[in-house]
Amino acid sequence: MKGHKPFLSGAEIFFECLKHEKVEVVFGYPGGAVLKLYEKLYDVDFLKHILVRHEQGATHMAEGYAKATGKTGVVLVTSGPGATNTVTGIADAYMDSVPIVVFTGQVPTHMIGNDAFQEADIVGITRPITKHNFLVRDVHELATIIKKAFFIANTGRPGPVLVDLPKDVINSLCEFEYPDKIELRGYKPTVLGHQNQIKKAADIIKNAKRLLFYVGGGVIMSGGNRELTLLAKENNIPITMTLQGLGAFPMTEPQSLGMLGMHGTYWANQAVNNCDVLVSLGARFDDRVTGKIEAFAPSAYKIHVDIDPTCIDKNVIVDLPIVGDVKHVLAELAAEINTPPDLNDWWEQIEKWKDECPLTYENNDGKLRTQHVLDRLNEFTKGEAVIVTDVGQHQMWTAQYYKFNHPRSHITSGGLGTMGFSVPAAIGAAFGIKDRPIISISGDGGFQMNMQELITAVFNKLPIKFIIINNSFLGMVRQWQELFHAEKYSFTDLGDSNPDFRKLGEAFGLKSFSTTKPEEVDPILEEAFSINDGPVLIEFKVEKEDMVFPIIPSGATLKEMMTKRLDPKEMT
Amino acid sequence: MKHTISVLVENQFGTFNRVVTMFSGKGFNVNSLSIGETEIPEISRMTIVTEGEEKIIEQVVKQLNRLIDTIKVVDLTGQPRVERELALITVYYQKGNRADIIGVSEIFRGNVVDINNKTITLEITGPPDKIDAAINVLEAYGIKEMARSGTVALKRGEQSRGDKKESVQKNNLQVEK
Numbered sequence: 001m002k003g004h005k006p007f008l009s010g011a012e013i014f015f016e017c018l019k020h021e022k023v024e025v026v027f028g029y030p031g032g033a034v035l036k037l038y039e040k041l042y043d044v045d046f047l048k049h050i051l052v053r054h055e056q057g058a059t060h061m062a063e064g065y066a067k068a069t070g071k072t073g074v075v076l077v078t079s080g081p082g083a084t085n086t087v088t089g090i091a092d093a094y095m096d097s098v099p100i101v102v103f104t105g106q107v108p109t110h111m112i113g114n115d116a117f118q119e120a121d122i123v124g125i126t127r128p129i130t131k132h133n134f135l136v137r138d139v140h141e142l143a144t145i146i147k148k149a150f151f152i153a154n155t156g157r158p159g160p161v162l163v164d165l166p167k168d169v170i171n172s173l174c175e176f177e178y179p180d181k182i183e184l185r186g187y188k189p190t191v192l193g194h195q196n197q198i199k200k201a202a203d204i205i206k207n208a209k210r211l212l213f214y215v216g217g218g219v220i221m222s223g224g225n226r227e228l229t230l231l232a233k234e235n236n237i238p239i240t241m242t243l244q245g246l247g248a249f250p251m252t253e254p255q256s257l258g259m260l261g262m263h264g265t266y267w268a269n270q271a272v273n274n275c276d277v278l279v280s281l282g283a284r285f286d287d288r289v290t291g292k293i294e295a296f297a298p299s300a301y302k303i304h305v306d307i308d309p310t311c312i313d314k315n316v317i318v319d320l321p322i323v324g325d326v327k328h329v330l331a332e333l334a335a336e337i338n339t340p341p342d343l344n345d346w347w348e349q350i351e352k353w354k355d356e357c358p359l360t361y362e363n364n365d366g367k368l369r370t371q372h373v374l375d376r377l378n379e380f381t382k383g384e385a386v387i388v389t390d391v392g393q394h395q396m397w398t399a400q401y402y403k404f405n406h407p408r409s410h411i412t413s414g415g416l417g418t419m420g421f422s423v424p425a426a427i428g429a430a431f432g433i434k435d436r437p438i439i440s441i442s443g444d445g446g447f448q449m450n451m452q453e454l455i456t457a458v459f460n461k462l463p464i465k466f467i468i469i470n471n472s473f474l475g476m477v478r479q480w481q482e483l484f485h486a487e488k489y490s491f492t493d494l495g496d497s498n499p500d501f502r503k504l505g506e507a508f509g510l511k512s513f514s515t516t517k518p519e520e521v522d523p524i525l526e527e528a529f530s531i532n533d534g535p536v537l538i539e540f541k542v543e544k545e546d547m548v549f550p551i552i553p554s555g556a557t558l559k560e561m562m563t564k565r566l567d568p569k570e571m572t
Numbered sequence: 573m574k575h576t577i578s579v580l581v582e583n584q585f586g587t588f589n590r591v592v593t594m595f596s597g598k599g600f601n602v603n604s605l606s607i608g609e610t611e612i613p614e615i616s617r618m619t620i621v622t623e624g625e626e627k628i629i630e631q632v633v634k635q636l637n638r639l640i641d642t643i644k645v646v647d648l649t650g651q652p653r654v655e656r657e658l659a660l661i662t663v664y665y666q667k668g669n670r671a672d673i674i675g676v677s678e679i680f681r682g683n684v685v686d687i688n689n690k691t692i693t694l695e696i697t698g699p700p701d702k703i704d705a706a707i708n709v710l711e712a713y714g715i716k717e718m719a720r721s722g723t724v725a726l727k728r729g730e731q732s733r734g735d736k737k738e739s740v741q742k743n744n745l746q747v748e749k
Binding site for chain 2: 123124127128132135137184185186187308309310314
């Protein structure tokens with residue numbers, strides 16, 4: 001029978017395709033429309049299926065896995081509610097450019113539009129939050145569509161792709177052959193930057209007096225961190241990173257100015273404000289970075305390198321755009337920059353700013369503070385951990401105080417700001433990274449948004465440290481209420497309604513700790529890091545009304561930066 | 573300023589919706605939008621008339637290019653082009669003015685396509701401003717109802733599809749696909 005292609009069912013084709021795409025792990029939840037897939041999955045041995053407890057958890061796990069490894073995260077869920085539960089995770093992946101492919105079950109093609117049981121138009125719902133999506137209407141298209149989905153998700157500017165699989169398509173048979181090549185004439189990302197633009201950029205960089213690199217997540221996605229590190233160290237170039245860019249350049253190196261923007265360091269923001277050449281690498285001039293657009297790097301010649309042309313001139317008009325893969329462009333820039341710019345005076349100025357307003361917190365009043373926990377974590381893990389944060393104050397403190405030395409080590413929901421991200425995303429990361437500690441940090445609010453996934457970590461014996469920074473408040477919202485909303489603490493006080501987190505952890509089967517004392521942080525971390533056959537939970541009950549400083553109010557300028565809580569006496 | 577943008581898209585399930593979703597999601601204006609097959613059955617042409625500052629139009633073109641199902645995006649504004657729109661206009665007539673209405677139609681090179689004892693339906697084709705002018709005159713007789721197709725447009729002369737690919741360039745920034 002040589003030369004004959006095998007006849008397979010849609011379900012069999014599905015798994016053959018995943019095998020060809022070298023998928024190692026699928027985060028999923030079974031249901032009516034995907035029963036046939038789960039029937040086949042029962043006998044599949046080349047990949048691991050992780051049973052989640054909620055489909056939102058599955059999408060965040062896929063994101064965590066993708067962000068930690070650079071591989072594409074895969075989700076498999078049923079139709080209707082299974083599909084709609086993935087929406088937040090998909091939107092999150094879209095905002096942060098995370099490559100995931102979400103497979104959703106769908107009612108049989110002849111019933112689509114009939115309000116069938118568990119029917120939802122998930123392709124329609126996710127159109128504005130996916131890089132692309134597909135409804136497979138014929139089993140003959142299945143293999144090609146799956147190949148396209150993986151290709152689109154993890155090339156160019158990465159993003160989520162959804163593939164909707166009607167039940168009859170999965171059940172029907174067809175000849176199977178995995179396509180070698182796919183033709184997408186409307187999708188050809190520009191990888192190589194324009195030669196002349198790069199030459200021009202190099203000239204401007206060489207002659208800069210007050211140079212600054214503004215580095216975003218694109219450097220990490222493109223794998224350009226090595227090129228960046230070489231270039232910056234060789235030429236002693238100051239680097240500031242966005243929330244998603246942290247770790248693209250080692251934060252323990254003297255060239256790192258830390259994070260910029262709303263909660264960025266004083267000196268990084270001063271540098272942005274005063275630089276004469278600003279080189280944006282894989283960043284998108286987000287409003288949390290720029291504040292008031294007109295006042296952002298007002299005197300700088302702006303160079304913008306990005307693979308996505310829509311990012312260029314969207315928020316800030318730049319002088320020199322370069323469309324291309326940041327890794328490639330950085331390598332070519334490095335080859336062109338043969339004489340380093342003279343930045344001695346500029347560095348002197350930056351050092352002055354560092355002394356003027358360092359990151360500090362009260363550490364001697366016996367009260368437990370998040371910053372102290374982070375300092376200790378940094379010490380315990382030597383900046384080698386993968387830290388997965390949620391959204392809010394603890395997220396900003398982590399960005400300020402933990403020294404990320406490697407790319408793909410800081411995983412957080414930046415663009416969408418999805419509370420409930422950390423617990424499942426850390427689980428996803430733990431499936432991809434086995435040789436480094438995985439630490440999930442959440443606030444007491446966000447933790448309760450996806451805590452059901454703790455059991456997924458317990459069941460799979462993942463050695464994750466789940467840390468809850470419990471200040472009994474929705475802390476960041478409380479901070480804004482104090483600063484900007486007349487101190488009306490409207491529905492942000494969780495004090496009386498929080499569960500006992502230690503007991504909760506124990507109920508899920510985690511070794512759990514809780515403390516209010518700074519001196520107990522070290523012994524707890526020591527014990528927690530000695531447990532490696534499963535997850536642990538640590539609740540740090542911290543000072544309730546601490547605020548994240550510095551802060552530049554939304555849409556404001558550096559002049560309006562607040563560096564500490566105003567003393568009531570000063571506020572006359 | 574008004575821009576006429578011609579977009580070649582894959583003639584596929586959901587493509588139209590994708591473009592419209594992008595426009596509404598990004599808050600871009602759509603003055604008119606028409607879509608139909610081209611000489612190649614698997615490719616459709618959309619003609620979109622939109623309005624906005626230059627910065628917005630640049631984003632419109634880039635965002636259109638970014639969609640996976642778009643093959644080519646050309647801003648025809650400022651280029652030699654033919655633009656046509658079709659309008660069907662049903663007008664009330666009274667005893668004695670039917671000939672006047674037909675006269676107006678003839679001036680605009682329109683056709684009478686339907687008539688009954690109260691109304692007459694005219695078909696008028698041309699650039700949008702010509703149709704506006706016809707409507708302006710016909711309003712005096714009383715327009716019962718009207719349907720406009722939206723603009724369709726093609727570039728004039730040698731450079732049509734199949735020739736050298738066009739691109740939207742800004743400082744050598746290539747957004748060509």
